[in-house]
Amino acid sequence: MTPLLRRAALLLVLAAAACSGGGGAYYPVRATVVATAPERNEVTLAHEPIAGFMDAMTMPFPVARRQLLDGVAAGDAVEGVLLVEGGRTALIALAKRAGAAPSAAAPAP
Numbered sequence: 001m002t003p004l005l006r007r008a009a010l011l012l013v014l015a016a017a018a019c020s021g022g023g024g025a026y027y028p029v030r031a032t033v034v035a036t037a038p039e040r041n042e043v044t045l046a047h048e049p050i051a052g053f054m055d056a057m058t059m060p061f062p063v064a065r066r067q068l069l070d071g072v073a074a075g076d077a078v079e080g081v082l083l084v085e086g087g088r089t090a091l092i093a094l095a096k097r098a099g100a101a102p103s104a105a106a107p108a109p
Contacts (some may be wrong), residue, residue: 071096
């Protein structure tokens with residue numbers, strides 16, 4: 001998926017989350033990838049403050065689907081959506097930020 005399509009998909013997820021009546025809370029996340037662990041469905045992020053949820057820090061996050069890690073590597077600037085529901089958290093969307101330089105681990109298109 002191209003960066004533009006990933007960004008559009010992320011914006012659609014944010015819009016759908018804002019309109020949904022589900023029991024969870026959705027938070028936009030901006031971060032830099034520290035490491036990925038697809039075998040554990042996990043990404044470690046150095047994230048900015050998550051308004052209304054937590055201060056800036058570096059920590060691992062579970063991802064809802066392993067495919068969210070496709071094309072994401074350490075050093076990438078990313079944005080996503082964090083779902084917090086019933087004491088559990090998971091990133092339900094994750095994409096490289098538009099205009100961000102590609103990481104050294106990811107070849108330029």
